[in-house]
Amino acid sequence: MAEHTFLRGPKDWWRQAVVYQIYPRSYADNNGDGIGDLKGITSRVPYLKELGVDAVWLSPFYPSELADGGYDVADYRNIDPRIGTLEEFDEMLEALHAVGIRVFVDVVPNHSSDQHEWFQAALKAPKGSPERDRYIFRDGKGENGEIRPSELASHFGPTGWTRITEPDGTPGQWYMHLFAKEQPDFNWDNQEVRDDFIKTMRFWSDRGVDGYRIDVAHALVKNLKEGHLPARTSFDLSAMKNDGTDDLFDRDEVHEIYKSWRQVYNEYDPPRVAVAEAWVHANRRARYASEEGLGQSFSFDLAFEPWNAKKFHDTISYNLAASEKTGSSNTWVFSNHDVIRHATRFGLDAESLSNLPKWFRSADRESKINKPLGLARARAATMLILALPGSTYLYQGEELGLQEPLNIPSDQMQDPQWFRSEGSISRDGCRVPMPWTSTGSSFGFGPGGSHLPQPEWFKDVNVQKQDGVAGSTLELYRTALMLRKGLVCAEKLTWNKHWFNSNVLDFTRPNGWRSVTNFGNRSIKLPKGKVLLSSGPLDGNRLPGNTTVWLQG
Incomplete structure (x- = not known):
């Protein structure tokens, strides 16, 4: 491990930072296998420096079977061989730190991959064993245990329970998974699980990582006391309690975990910081962002507002007041790896925007986008949030004004949300690899094509096409970020x-x-x-x- 990857500086560097999200598999491919890699990211450090971001956030790069785009993690302290090695991670980190760019990594604590060594051990171990207690295994109902333990839906399909085959070949227990069946939920009542994630935090912090994005931060602790099993048919926010007693989400006890993580973060100089992905009621977001907790929590409020001055005003005012109470900073965001790109959303009519899944699945969805209007509003919106107090999170490609690629053939889609959840959108469009040049088999992404098909119109909106061109979206972002560094002031x-x-x-x-x-x-x-x-x-x-x-x- 490199010994000079630490980046010093003010403890509160994150409060006004611009953080740029990189989806590693889709950013830059160095070795030509069609999948982005760490060496590819390292090769783009000059681009990131010129863009003017303060930090990058890397979506998962861990060993994974890609049941959910890398969010099914098989080893939390290693690198997927298709993406790189730990040595290449250190080289990338050093290159970014050398130009003053800090690094966030994604941590996925709610669930692992079913290929994780712990889950594989649980499958081989008997009922009631310590190995199974790391996850949530339960007996089924019915005469032979053939009925799932509770009526629990999954984000990616009709059920949140999957039955296993016992080592002796007989039908056995069921395990809980709030997402794909390849993503079994950890049992956070188990101290071994808690201790292992502390180990993971120290592993990456010792390498020089500056911060963490915590996936599904509100779901870790579940009400499993005295044999209780949560049931849920809808994951809409309206179905979630807002007082810390919900069976599945945003339980008060989750903050005990983050308090222990904060103690670890504070061992470093400067202290490590984290941002929670917590889809909770607005009145519950503050505790995730507290100084005793993670430090920040994503506010997705603006990302789902229509283009309306009063709604923006009220949402901004609410978030500013909330951050003042907690002592945190705001996090402004429009696009990421899970949502339709905002240049497309802002070009939709009110009816389409109010029901994105219905619009997405309609045969005439392309005709319902006013692309010039969407881009104009996206540029205006980004400048607006860059002027606000707090930190701004950008997503790769939005600095090019990318629209959402909508015509990916079904046989080339990868998102389990699309295949397993009726009435949903596919997230593949926003994960299509970056276009860097106007020509080539993958528009400069790499020499061997790309793992998701890129649209032909990428030839007109890539980095090469916009670099140095006055008025281009890329130059707008570069100028805005440069000016912002000199204009940032009191919150x-x-x-x-x-x-x-x-x-x-x-x-x-x-x-x-x-x-x-x-x-x-x-x-x-x-x-x-x-x-x-x-x-x-x-x-x-x-x-x-x-x-x-x-x-x-």
């Missing part, structure tokens, strides 16, 4: 209410940095001040619709 803003109307969002930061977004379609008079940047061309002294401008003074 406050003032709404300019005298200017606010139904279509305008206008606020000023303490150093006089002003952001104005016109959500309407008609232009408005531009406020006074020096124009620093705009998301689209200005019309003389007027701000066109669906445009954000930054002003100074």
